[in-house]
Amino acid sequence: MRKGLFYIPLVLFLGLSLFLLSGLFSDPRERDSAIIGKPLPAFSLPDLMNPQQQWTPESLKGETFLLNVWGIWCPTCNAELGYMSQLRNEQGVRIIGLYYVLPEDPMFGEVFDLATLQKDVQSRLQSFGDPYQFNILDRNRRLSMDLGVSGAPEHFIVDADGIVRAHHIGDINPQVWRSKLAPIYQQWAAKP
Amino acid sequence: MKPLIALLLLVSFSVLADGNKELLTFESEEQRRLYAQLTAELRCPQCQNQNIADSNAVVAVDMREKTHELVQQGYSRQQVLDYMIDRYGNFVHYQPPLNRITIWLWLLPALVLLALFLFQLKRRAGQTALRYRSDQSAEPAPSAAKAELEQQLDNIIDRYRSNKP
Structure with a gap:
């Protein structure tokens, strides 16, 4: 009995070390998403390039797609355009952009101008690659808030019935795609 | 001298501008208190370990505006919290609920x-x-x-x- 007690501090120490060690390899940005398994929230938002076209959750149904929250102001988003274009061209991944507009500060003479934004987006997509079927313009970030978006880039996998199946905070790179998102995307895309 | 005056003017105006931006109106003192309480206990999902009152991240600004809007509409504290937790998960509240893990x-x-x-x-x-x-x-x-x-x-x-x- 007393010999057993002798080992308790060692066991406690090892347990604590393991716990702290696992913390070193965890991603602090990783948090539980509240939207997974739920349908897309209601919205009706214009297309970025063609504002007459309105997109709703209904009009997006029918095929699994990757929803990418992004903006040209976000360097990480620009950096992942190339790899996502590759996904579109080589694997046929259907990617839809949700354009996240930064708030303008009128005090600094900033105003929202759709024509300028369209031009900037177009030139950006030309130089970095264009992975998008189309872009939805989230002017006041209402849909982004309903999705639980905390910044850009973020990604959602939405199945053919409009149910959100995955939520990834951060960029998509080959490793993230292969290990985390591709299995989910393929699982839902393969469903008849 | 002139550049100095210009600089002083610039600084004083920018302070004015900043002060104006966040002036919020409330119908009652109670709502103002509720808003202050909520923005202090809601956690910014972007810049971790700051509440939304302290953070100036876009999402924190949006959440502040939304909180203000909901408080104006007469939402109770719990209703606003539920609204945010519905979207950002339990992460967003500094007081985690009692469940199997916690x-x-x-x-x-x-x-x-x-x-x-x-x-x-x-x-x-x-x-x-x-x-x-x-x-x-x-x-x-x-x-x-x-x-x-x-x-x-x-x-x-x-x-x-x-x-x-």
Whole structure:
């Protein structure tokens, strides 16, 4: 009995070390998403390039797609355009952009101008690659808030019935795609 | 001199501008208090470990605006919290709910305390029993005597072991 007690501090120490060690390899940005398994929230938002076209959750149904929250102001988003274009061209991944507009500060003479934004987006997509079927313009970030978006880039996998199946905070790179998102995307895309 | 005046003007105007931006109006003092309380206990999902009142991340600004809007509409504290937790998960509130996982935060310290208490109690009982037995002039029960002899033997062995270089 007393010999057993002798080992308790060692066991406690090892347990604590393991716990702290696992913390070193965890991603602090990783948090539980509240939207997974739920349908897309209601919205009706214009297309970025063609504002007459309105997109709703209904009009997006029918095929699994990757929803990418992004903006040209976000360097990480620009950096992942190339790899996502590759996904579109080589694997046929259907990617839809949700354009996240930064708030303008009128005090600094900033105003929202759709024509300028369209031009900037177009030139950006030309130089970095264009992975998008189309872009939805989230002017006041209402849909982004309903999705639980905390910044850009973020990604959602939405199945053919409009149910959100995955939520990834951060960029998509080959490793993230292969290990985390591709299995989910393929699982839902393969469903008849 | 002129550039200095220009700079002073610039600085004073920018301070004015900043002050104007966040002036919010409320219908009642109660709503103002509720808004202050909510923005202090909601956590910014982007810049971790700041509440949305402290953070100037886009999402925190949006959440502040939304909180203001909901408070104006007469939402209660719990309703606003539910609205945010619906979107950003339990992460967004500094007071996590009691569930299967978080219950251990409360149970574990209590259990450890209880275990230590029981351990101490047992040790005390053992010591008094030993003292009581050595005080007795009468011959202790044979089994107890045997146990005590064994204990002494253990002690001797231990002493020899620890003396070994």
